[in-house]
Amino acid sequence: MKDPRSASLMAMKDWAHRSGISPSQLSRIEDALTATEVQGAPYQKPVILCRGLEARPWHDSSQFGWVRGIEQRFAEIKAELLSQYERIETHPEASSLALRGQWNSFYFFHMGQRFDQNHAACPDTVRALSEVPGIETAGMAYFSVMAPGTQVKPHCGFTNTRIRCHLGLVVPPDCAMRVGGETRGWEEGKCSIFDDSFEHEVRNDSDRYRAVLLFDTWHPGLSEIERQALTFLMSAWRAFLA
Incomplete structure (x- = not known):
């Protein structure tokens, strides 16, 4: 590489x-x-590491002012996920990171690239994301869907200059994510915020799919x-x- x-x-x-x-x-x-x-x-080893930034695997969502607006639009965002479910495609990193199962995605932004057709299909989601600092350029924004039995292997994100958020949309039991040395689940309608430059892995051991709205913001x-x-x-x- x-x-x-x-x-x-x-x-x-x-x-x-x-x-x-x-x-x-x-x-x-x-x-x-x-x-x-x-x-x-x-546990932290990205390709690009900016020194002097606060380094912790998990962050307190109450410290980010835009979280409330995202969570308030949960119902509309989930409805748009469901309306586009048949258009969700295999995640571009599934072949290299998914140990088993099926990992799919529906992109709004990818490192500065905008997906106009998906924006038009999900106006409420895009409106909610517009409140997030750096949403167009800090990293990525997409619906992330993991089929039953899917496992994404431990890996570190590309850089620590961003902070990642998951808004829980469809959260069955028996699915969780480890970031650093701590494992947490998701809650529908709530944001989980973490630093993906720390080693993390995801499992869906349930018999239903798990879906989140994943997006990045600049490290504060x-x-x-x-x-x-x-x-x-x-x-x-x-x-x-x-």
Whole structure:
């Protein structure tokens, strides 16, 4: 697998120069792109690790102001999931991460790429997501559906510059996710927030499918300039992950 760091660093430096941004404002991002050792906290090992960001596997949802609005639209979001269920396709990482079962997805955003047809089909979901900082560029947003008996193996996300949320939509018993050293379940209509740069794995041991609205937001410890730089870098990273 090719390393995205060198090309990303050169592109970012050129972008910063053209934008009149001081290199000192991007020192953490530059360090992340040049680091040879990416081990963070225990269980945390993304490809791109930005130092100095609070590192914890699970986050308190009450600390994110947009959570209330997302949860209040639970009924509308679930209805749109059900209306599009037949259009949900195999998750692009299912072949590499699913140990067994079927893992499907219905994308709204993928690292800066917008899925216009899915936006048009789910206006209430898109309206709810629009309140989340960085929803278009921080990472991904999609319906994640796991069939009965599905297991996603332990893995770490690409970078710690984002925080991930799951809104429980269809949650049968006997399904859970481990992030770091702690395992939790989901609750329908409630947001679970975690840092996917920590090792995590998911299991659905029930006899029904499990569905969540998965989406990313910027890590709150980033500066506005760092968010702008990362937004620029998303297209390069998307090409690397393709």
